[in-house]
């Protein structure tokens with residue numbers, strides 16, 4: 424079994440480049456199933472979830488070639504299968520994102536019902552509501568979701584919650600529906616804008632991504648395109664917190680600063696200096712970190728995917744902070760692990776009260792999900808002694824060689840195989 428070992432690290436110093444965004448690459452890979460000519464994607468992160476998504480595309484009949492570093496070529500002209508196998512669905516819930524494209528291309532899509540995960544039950548009712556609104560029949564039986572239709576017809580769809588995945592799945596399903604589809608209360612994340620830009624390059628006619636109303640005019644057919652994935656705002660935020668928690672001075676390169684406004688704002692409130700440049704930020708830590716409150720919200724609010732990493736920082740901020748998680752119902756799995764490292768945190772429903780401590784101490788801990796794992800690495804760099812992190816497969820799903828990249832900034836982080 425592999426673990427990640429983290430020792431107390433000196434202030435991080437230097438420059439690090441952010442990879443392409445996992446949460447943009449996954450929907451755009453799924454959307455490639457809509458194309459009937461060659462598609463070239465650049466800056467695709469070399470993470471486990473991308474490998475799984477490529478396997479899903481191949482299972483459905485698409486040709487997928489990994490070219491040079493981060494470049495993937497896809498041709499989905501000959502799609503011949505509309506069933507996403509359980510074993511792949513079970514490995515990665517984002518496989519659900521192929522339903523919209525497959526339904527649009529083949530008029531039928533079968534996906535196994537995704538299970539919940541550490542951060543919540545993660546229902547898919549809004550995805551299915553969208554497919555039904557576009558005219559598809561949808562049944563769930565024997566653990567599968569079967570969607571089918573002779574043709575998809577545009578409609579107005581209101582999302583009860585601005586779900587990222589549901590917005591993406593409905594956008595993709597509607598690209599070739601007859602007539603116009605309007606998604607109201609749509610998610611506004613930058614990854615939705617990246618998906619719109621990619622689909623329009625293929626020949627789709629979509630407007631409004633980035634706002635709460637998206638309008639999709641159905642077209643007959645989609646072709647091919649080249650597209651560069653936007654930078655990963657969550658990876659950027661993770662490295663920024665790494666600089667803050669070690670009192671370092673780091674330039675995080677390849678960022679779109681407008682995508683990370685909430686993280687920049689909250690780091691400044693804590694007392695960290697953040698200098699914004701054209702496509703990078705410089706983060707200069709301080710030893711006078713002060714407690715603040717953080718509330719996660721759908722974009723443009725503070726991202727739920729940054730809450731665990733930020734809480735690691737708050738554990739050593741002077742005073743009491745309150746972190747409120749409003750997006751998922753169970754995203755405090757990292758709290759018990761941080762408490763094993765000496766953090767003083769009390770959970771009360773959707774809120775966690777974090778009282779700053781003088782220092783953390785290293786301990787054996789377990790990653791419960793991708794971002795919780797990242798938080799434990801960050802905490803370990805600040806903690807006295809050694810932290811050993813198990814279940815690091817969660818971390819590998821979303822971060823490429825994170826320990827090597829942090830070591831390039833001076834962090835004492837390495838991977839070790841144990842029995």
Ligand code: EPZ
Pocket residue numbers: 445446447449517543544545546547548549550551584585586587588589610727728750751752793794821
């Ligand atoms: C995407 O998940 C991201 N994953 C998540 O990132 C991210 O945390 C999340 O958006 C929120 O920003 C990918 O993009 C691959 P949602 P998604 O649908 O689409 C409820 C990471 O660490 N909901 O916006 O699954 C749901 O229960 C991952 O990179 C419904 O009720 O998120 C949740 O409470 C973790 N019905 C809320 O919406 C539905 O049909 C947000 O979920 C769908 C969602």
